[in-house]
Amino acid sequence: MEKDLLIATEGDMEALGARLGARLFPGSFVALFGDLGAGKSVLVRGLGRYLGQDHISSPTFTIVQEYPTEPPLFHFDAYRLADEDELYAMGYEDYLTRKGLLLMEWAQRVPLALPKNRLEVHIAGSGAEPRQVRLVAFGTEYQALLEEL
Numbered sequence: 001m002e003k004d005l006l007i008a009t010e011g012d013m014e015a016l017g018a019r020l021g022a023r024l025f026p027g028s029f030v031a032l033f034g035d036l037g038a039g040k041s042v043l044v045r046g047l048g049r050y051l052g053q054d055h056i057s058s059p060t061f062t063i064v065q066e067y068p069t070e071p072p073l074f075h076f077d078a079y080r081l082a083d084e085d086e087l088y089a090m091g092y093e094d095y096l097t098r099k100g101l102l103l104m105e106w107a108q109r110v111p112l113a114l115p116k117n118r119l120e121v122h123i124a125g126s127g128a129e130p131r132q133v134r135l136v137a138f139g140t141e142y143q144a145l146l147e148e149l
């Protein structure tokens with residue numbers, strides 16, 4: 001199941017993040033795809049704000065930032081990872097079992113580490129242009145979520 005959206009502004013991208021935040025469930029996995037400046041972090045910021053976390057910073061250098069929201073938010077950025085092994089070496093499996101919301105920027109860098117059931121968010125566009133967002137649901141929970149979005 002897929003859904004295409006046109007997201008005109010940064011504010012609209014934050015709002016999409018909040019809409020996802022309202023519907024994701026403990027243990028959710030969201031894989032974010034898109035080039036540098038696509039708006040992946042803007043979406044995560046909107047989701048974090050929805051959960052009451054005002055300062056979402058980019059985890060590009062730390063690979064993961066964890067926020068004590070309810071459920072907890074695990075914000076990953078795979079940009080600087082060489083491969084999946086590096087992800088597993090930093091305790092990735094633990095994050096997957098902790099019933100948080102796990103968001104993975106640059107998911108294309110670690111394709112073998114993505115759970116079978118997941119929501120994918122593909123963002124195209126850059127600069128001040130509107131973004132084309134394609135949401136793809138894998139697994140029944142995510143299909144239901146996407147139908148209601």
Ligand SMILES: Nc1ncnc2c1ncn2[C@@H]1O[C@H](COP(=O)(O)OP(=O)(O)O)[C@@H](O)[C@H]1O
Pocket residue numbers: 007008009010011013034035036037038039040041042043105127128129130131
């Ligand atoms: N419609 C839009 N949606 C998201 N971001 C937008 C949009 N229009 C302009 N922008 C800008 O694009 C940039 C996206 O940056 P960021 O979210 O950090 O990208 P990424 O994490 O994908 O590398 C921000 O500077 C934001 O202000």
Ligand SMILES: [Mg+2]
Pocket residue numbers: 040041058077105
């Ligand atoms: Mg980013």
